[in-house]
Amino acid sequence: MDDLLRQARDGRPRAIARLITLVENSETAAETAVTALYPHTGQAHVIGITGPPGAGKSTLVNELAKAFRRLDQTVGIIAVDPSSPFTGGALLGDRVRMRDLAGDRGIFIRSMASRGNLGGLAEATAAIIKILDAARFPIILVETVGAGQAEVDIATMAHTTLVIEAPGMGDDIQTFKAGILEIADVLVVNKADRPGADRTIKSLEMMLHLGAGPATGHHGRLPAEAATEPVVAHDLWAVPVLPTTAVNGEGISDLVGAIQRHRRYLQASSSWLAKEKARSRREVERLLQARLLRQLRVSVSLDLQEALITAVAAREMDPYTAVARLFAQISP
Amino acid sequence: MIEEHTPRVLIAKPGLDGHDRGAKVVARALRDAGMEIIYTGLRQTPEMIVEAALQEDVDAIGLSILSGAHLPLTERVLALLRENDMADVPLFLGGIIPADDLPVLKDMGVAAVFGPGSSTDEIVRFVREALQRG
Numbered sequence: 001m002d003d004l005l006r007q008a009r010d011g012r013p014r015a016i017a018r019l020i021t022l023v024e025n026s027e028t029a030a031e032t033a034v035t036a037l038y039p040h041t042g043q044a045h046v047i048g049i050t051g052p053p054g055a056g057k058s059t060l061v062n063e064l065a066k067a068f069r070r071l072d073q074t075v076g077i078i079a080v081d082p083s084s085p086f087t088g089g090a091l092l093g094d095r096v097r098m099r100d101l102a103g104d105r106g107i108f109i110r111s112m113a114s115r116g117n118l119g120g121l122a123e124a125t126a127a128i129i130k131i132l133d134a135a136r137f138p139i140i141l142v143e144t145v146g147a148g149q150a151e152v153d154i155a156t157m158a159h160t161t162l163v164i165e166a167p168g169m170g171d172d173i174q175t176f177k178a179g180i181l182e183i184a185d186v187l188v189v190n191k192a193d194r195p196g197a198d199r200t201i202k203s204l205e206m207m208l209h210l211g212a213g214p215a216t217g218h219h220g221r222l223p224a225e226a227a228t229e230p231v232v233a234h235d236l237w238a239v240p241v242l243p244t245t246a247v248n249g250e251g252i253s254d255l256v257g258a259i260q261r262h263r264r265y266l267q268a269s270s271s272w273l274a275k276e277k278a279r280s281r282r283e284v285e286r287l288l289q290a291r292l293l294r295q296l297r298v299s300v301s302l303d304l305q306e307a308l309i310t311a312v313a314a315r316e317m318d319p320y321t322a323v324a325r326l327f328a329q330i331s332p
Numbered sequence: 333m334i335e336e337h338t339p340r341v342l343i344a345k346p347g348l349d350g351h352d353r354g355a356k357v358v359a360r361a362l363r364d365a366g367m368e369i370i371y372t373g374l375r376q377t378p379e380m381i382v383e384a385a386l387q388e389d390v391d392a393i394g395l396s397i398l399s400g401a402h403l404p405l406t407e408r409v410l411a412l413l414r415e416n417d418m419a420d421v422p423l424f425l426g427g428i429i430p431a432d433d434l435p436v437l438k439d440m441g442v443a444a445v446f447g448p449g450s451s452t453d454e455i456v457r458f459v460r461e462a463l464q465r466g
Contacts, residue, residue: 014416017389025337088338089363095384096373102380109387113368115338 001029005036011074011135013108019131020110024124027290034127037134042276044076044133044140045263048158050120050180053146055164056190058097059246061143065101066249067256068139074106076132079143080121083113090114094143108132120144120151123290126283129157147180155183156282159275160262162255164188165204167196181207184239186258192243192251204241237265292330300329339463342390344372344381346409347399354426355396361452362459378408386416391463394455397427403436410441422462426450 004022007015022029047064049057058079065075079094090113101107110128117123121144132140144154155161163184181187181204189200240258244251266272308325311317343359345352352374359369370388372381385393393413397405402425413419422443429437429445437445444458 014386017387021337021340021389083368084363084366087364087366089366090368091359091363091371092368093371093373095370099373099376099380102377102383109384111370111388113338 001032005033008131008135009037009040013105016108016131016135017110020128023127023131024112024115024122027294030124030127034130037130041130041133043136044129044138045160045259046129046133046140046142046158047259048142048144048154048161049164050144050147050151050154050161050183051164051188051190052148052166052169055146055166055169056244056246057143057146057164058094060162060164060188060190060244060252060255061094061141062098062100063244063246063249063252064141064256064259065098065107067252069104069106071256073138074136075108076135076137076140077101077107077109077143078112078125078128078132078140079109080112080114080125080145082145083115085116088115108135108137114145118151119153120147121153121157126157126286152180152183156279159266159272160185160259162186162188162259164190165200166191167194167200169200185237185262186255187239187241188255189241189243190246193245197243201241201243208239208241236269237262237271295330296326300326304329337391339367339392339459340370340388340390341367341459342370342372342381342385342388342393343396344376344384344393345374345396346376346378346381346405347397347401348375349397349399350374351398352396354398355394357452358394358396358426358446358455361456365456365460367459378405378412381409382412382416382418385413385421386418390421392422392424392459394424394426394459397425397429400428402427402429403433406437406442407440424455424458424462426455 004015004019008019019033023033049061051057061077061079065077068075077098079092081090081092081094083090092111092113094111095109098109101109112122112125112128114122125142129140129142142154142158144151161183163180165187167189187204189197189204191197242251242255242258244255266275305326308317308322312319312322341362343355345355359371363369370384370390372384381393395406395409406425410423413421413423423441424444424446425437425442426446429447434445443462446455
């Protein structure tokens with residue numbers, strides 16, 4: 001493991017790839033790797049790309065990666081696709097749209113299956129971002145699974161979150177719903193050459209204007225954090241709505257400009273630190289949760305778990321009582 | 333997170349033919365067998381395939397070739413795998429491969445060839461066994 005960690009930090013692709021596999025498959029390996037690499041992380045600009053299936057996320061990632069390469073920055077890409085809830089298998093097809101990036105040593109692409117994790121990412125995604133960060137990729141693009149309305153985990157891991165929409169996906173009431181649109185630092189209307197794109201842009205802009213004002217917290221602060229993190233004063237970032245046509249590269253340079261502006265804004269307004277703190281809080285909570293669950297699994301016999309679940313199914317016990325009984329086993 | 337290795341298999345189509353139905357059928361069958369399939373799409377060069385295999389750290393590689401160029405394409409992929417210290421990753425082929433070429437491919441180091449009429453069960457079984465050996 002030590003060799004792998006050292007070679008990964010040197011940016012050796014084979015070592016990075018093997019390390020990612022180990023971290024993906026084993027909680028112990030993830031712990032060892034993150035513990036060793038954490039002091040070397042914190043340099044990368046992590047950019048999340050989310051939106052509904054078919055909006056053009058992979059194609060946009062392809063274009064963004066090319067644009068950052070023209071700026072002489074190396075790019076790490078993590079592309080997450082869903083695992084089957086029935087067989088655990090997955091078809092990871094994001095590379096199909098990223099063929100332009102082949103042969104460039106300054107780009108590392110890794111496809112990941114969500115492996116039953118909800119929220120649009122895989123459980124190991126946070127650890128893998130750290131591997132790429134420690135391998136000194138200044139830009140890390142994280143593409144989520146095709147997201148519906150509530151897959152908002154990416155906002156707690158990325159510094160800049162792009163939400164990709166496409167024309168014709170619903171009327172303007174869709175844009176008023178809570179959830180994914182709220183996490184956008186930049187809203188992208190891709191396939192802007194299609195009919196209806198202007199209307200989609202207009203309704204997104206209207207949604208943003210109606211919510212404008214100092215009382216409205218936005219971008220990336222989820223309710224749990226909003227309560228505890230100090231609200232950043234002079235929260236002046238106005239979420240832009242940008243049209244792109246990723247298949248021919250139109251609008252990409254404006255989008256890269258907006259991403260860079262957002263980074264400068266975060267750093268100048270101390271929102272960067274606030275985001276890091278929110279991310280750290282969420283990560284610690286998540287790891288604690290996973291550990292408690294593991295603890296529960298080892299300290300409570302399967303028979304007892306089964307008995308309680310059977311009792312709940314038979315309406316002999318309510319689910320709260322069952323949980324209280326289980327919890328008593330680990331916190332007597 | 334469970335401590336177990338989920339098999340990862342690259343399914344790629346090298347060369348210039350545009351018939352990807354076979355590759356998709358195999359990808360789907362392996363997916364349904366609980367594996368993670370990295371699907372690269374059409375017209376991949378051997379360089380692109382080996383780069384993807386390396387970054388994705390796959391346990392096996394399946395190539396679908398119907399163009400007739402299976403000998404040079406396979407030879408190049410195997411050479412690149414050796415160059416990248418990945419000679420231990422089993423490579424299997426599907427597509428239209430004349431019987432005369434089968435011994436040549438075996439000698440090169442191809443683990444298996446599945447011609448027309450092969451059942452997906454057979455392919456799934458082969459991949460599982462290849463992974464257990466590896």
